[in-house]
Amino acid sequence: GDSVTQMEGPVTLSEEAFLTINCTYTATGYPSLFWYVQYPGEGLQLLLKATKADDKGSNKGFEATYRKETTSFHLEKGSVQVSDSAVYFCALRRRQGGSEKLVFGKGTKLTVNP
Amino acid sequence: GAVVSQHPSWVICKSGTSVKIECRSLDFQATTMFWYRQFPKQSLMLMATSNEGSKATYEQGVEKDKFLINHASLTLSTLTVTSAHPEDSSFYICSATHLDSSSYNEQFFGPGTRLTVL
Numbered sequence: 001g002d003s004v005t006q007m008e009g010p011v012t013l014s015e016e017a018f019l020t021i022n023c024t025y026t027a028t029g030y031p032s033l034f035w036y037v038q039y040p041g042e043g044l045q046l047l048l049k050a051t052k053a054d055d056k057g058s059n060k061g062f063e064a065t066y067r068k069e070t071t072s073f074h075l076e077k078g079s080v081q082v083s084d085s086a087v088y089f090c091a092l093r094r095r096q097g098g099s100e101k102l103v104f105g106k107g108t109k110l111t112v113n114p
Numbered sequence: 115g116a117v118v119s120q121h122p123s124w125v126i127c128k129s130g131t132s133v134k135i136e137c138r139s140l141d142f143q144a145t146t147m148f149w150y151r152q153f154p155k156q157s158l159m160l161m162a163t164s165n166e167g168s169k170a171t172y173e174q175g176v177e178k179d180k181f182l183i184n185h186a187s188l189t190l191s192t193l194t195v196t197s198a199h200p201e202d203s204s205f206y207i208c209s210a211t212h213l214d215s216s217s218y219n220e221q222f223f224g225p226g227t228r229l230t231v232l
Binding site: 004036041042043044045046089099100101102103104105106107 | 118146148155156157158160163171207209219220221222223224225226
């Protein structure tokens with residue numbers, strides 16, 4: 001079945017460091033891909049998405065490119081801030097039985113130190 | 115906009131009792147609500163999908179008689195864990211999609227409910 005694998009954390013970086021969180025997927029067809037972020041005490045929020053191959057999603061300085069050839073959707077940010085500390089989830093969306101469902105990775109906890 | 119709340123945020127109960135968790139869309143009407151379960155260091159696992167006024171659709175392996183879902187209105191869905199046991203201890207998260215959503219149908223997530231069964 002469909003699945004998402006993302007790098008295990010926790011990841012600890014200093015402010016202004018470069019961030020990469022790897023995400024690969026297994027799916028039939030061409031799913032839409034997402035990154036969600038969960039700040040402490042809050043619900044998951046959509047960070048960015050890409051719906052087809054070679055699409056680049058971007059938001060708040062984060063970027064991820066849908067790579068069909070490597071079945072990947074790695075999250076990057078050039079210069080992280082303390083406020084980026086959160087748990088990041090990679091996910092794909094698939095159709096099943098007439099409805100659309102999200103399949104999540106395990107999440108990667110990011111801590112950014114000043 | 116698009117805020118989803120859950121109540122309670124955490125609950126501790128004795129084995130054998132039932133616990134009800136509420137999920138509300140505060141500023142929009144939700145066509146569909148989803149219930150997820152998350153174990154420590156694990157991904158969110160979809161338990162069931164519910165549409166207002168109809169029976170929930172459960173994922174394979176989820177006991178529908180144990181996890182009762184009611185979606186009585188466009189802004190409220192409830193998950194009742196019946197005869198809870200320690201293995202039901204987990205983090206339960208709900209999400210909702212807009213009534214007037216675009217073709218994307220983005221899911222808006224609640225903050226989750228931590229259930230501990232003693």
